[in-house]
Amino acid sequence: MDVRIRRQALIDAMRRDGELQVRQLAGDLGCSEMTIRRDLDALERDGAVRRVHGGAVRVNLRRSEPPYAVRALEAVEAKRRIGRAAAELIADGETIILDSGTTAMEVARALHGRPITMLSLGLRAQMELADDSAVRLIATGGDVRPGELSLTGELAEVAFERLRFDTYILGCCGIDAREGLTTHLPADARVQRAAIKSARRTVVIGDQSKLGLVTFSHVCDLSRVDLLITDAGGEQATDLEALGLAVHRV
Numbered sequence: 001m002d003v004r005i006r007r008q009a010l011i012d013a014m015r016r017d018g019e020l021q022v023r024q025l026a027g028d029l030g031c032s033e034m035t036i037r038r039d040l041d042a043l044e045r046d047g048a049v050r051r052v053h054g055g056a057v058r059v060n061l062r063r064s065e066p067p068y069a070v071r072a073l074e075a076v077e078a079k080r081r082i083g084r085a086a087a088e089l090i091a092d093g094e095t096i097i098l099d100s101g102t103t104a105m106e107v108a109r110a111l112h113g114r115p116i117t118m119l120s121l122g123l124r125a126q127m128e129l130a131d132d133s134a135v136r137l138i139a140t141g142g143d144v145r146p147g148e149l150s151l152t153g154e155l156a157e158v159a160f161e162r163l164r165f166d167t168y169i170l171g172c173c174g175i176d177a178r179e180g181l182t183t184h185l186p187a188d189a190r191v192q193r194a195a196i197k198s199a200r201r202t203v204v205i206g207d208q209s210k211l212g213l214v215t216f217s218h219v220c221d222l223s224r225v226d227l228l229i230t231d232a233g234g235e236q237a238t239d240l241e242a243l244g245l246a247v248h249r250v
Helices: 002-018 021-029 035-047 076-089 102-110 123-129 154-158 187-199 234-242
Strands: 020-021 049-052 053-058 093-100 117-120 136-138 167-172 175-177 178-185 199-205 219-220 227-230 247-249
Touching: 002 020, 002 021, 002 035, 002 053, 002 234, 020 021, 020 199, 021 035, 035 053, 076 167, 076 199, 076 227, 093 154, 102 123, 102 167, 102 199, 117 123, 178 187, 187 199, 187 219, 219 234, 227 234, 234 247
Parallel strands: 093 117, 093 167, 117 136, 167 199, 199 227, 227 247
Antiparallel strands: 020 053, 049 053, 175 178, 178 219
């Protein structure tokens, strides 16, 4: 069984039962107990579970945002389509800002081999493209958020005061017709607002689970967004289009 599929099964079982037993999971998934232990160890490092003797238990989060490791297993195909569509909008030679997050990682993967200049707000995307000779990478300073590996703080914000970019690809936590774009942490919102000011256009990426969702920290109104790329259809996307937001469905 593919490791992504197996770990998604572990996350689903955790949500359903609240705890996991190594022996039972090995039988259910048809793999060795050692394999399950390695999966649980990896999920614990990413903050998705807490290891106990013989298995793991649910983590009681102090924030409402699921850990990166959990989100990375959700809506995978939709995020890949969104990532490819965003990359197709970028012309060779462009200067771009790429947000952090799981959908932004799919954009990074789709930009391999492209002659662009990119500043990434996530360490994972930087590592993804670090050895790509076609991509010129720029890194901000800032505080590294554990688990998420995003960059925030004054050193991250100040990077945008003297730089001007063609495109900012923004990964939102929530996008709502009335509340605009929101994110979970004020520190992330401040960096995102600084990035918006330094870019000629802002392209928002988000799967259908983000539409209609309002999280803690306001980033900007929809008037600051040039395009939304999403897999969502129906009333949610239509409501946004009625407000004048361009929506590209994948």
